[in-house]
Amino acid sequence: MHSAIRSMHHPFALMLCTVGGAALLLLGFLLVGRAAGNVAREPDPAFLEARARWQANSFSSYRLVATFDTCFYDVVVRRDRITGGLRDSCINQARSISGLFEVIARDGEVTPNCGLRHCACEAVTQVQAEYDARLGYPTEITVFVETRPRWTSLDSWQMLIETRAPPLCSVKTIRSIRVLHVEPL
Secondary structure (H helix, E strand, O other), rough: HHHHHHHHHHHHHHHHHHHHHHHHHHHHHHHHHHHHOOOOOOOOOOHHHHHHHHHHHHHOOEEEEEOOOEEEEEEEEOOOOOEEEEEEOOOOOOOEEEEEEHHHHHHOEEEOOOOOOOOOEEEEEEEEEEEEEOOOOOEEEEEEEEEEEEOOOOHHHHHHHHOOOOOOOOOEEEEEEEEEEEEEE
């Protein structure tokens, strides 16, 4: 009788160890994932210098001509607001120079990318920029966004367990903004 009781506890102990080990592994992945997603980045010195030059020399009104991917805009900016335009095929994508600096400031940003039923993915943004040597405004901006599994979300782990595969988050996009002309008004 004693050996029967011992054999009943053995499978339970094995299951308890397995579940406990899986829980510790999950906790470790969550902590590593959270640390990787929240790494603070120092602002790029070239960005800080260029933005300071633009703010010191900025105009209250200017004409801005730029391309955004395959569209084109030629707009008038007054006090950091687009107030009119000669041409804008970008449909709500035109930005002031300050708006372009906001795009660049997103470098290193990690944001949840949620679908209809889950938040299993996150988008990681990297930005490269070049600046006008005299006035500091951005002349060329390239934005790289890569979507990857969001291991700090239980949704990712649930999908991994249910499908036995990591979430499908392998989307990469590249956006390009090019400032062709800035003219004070």
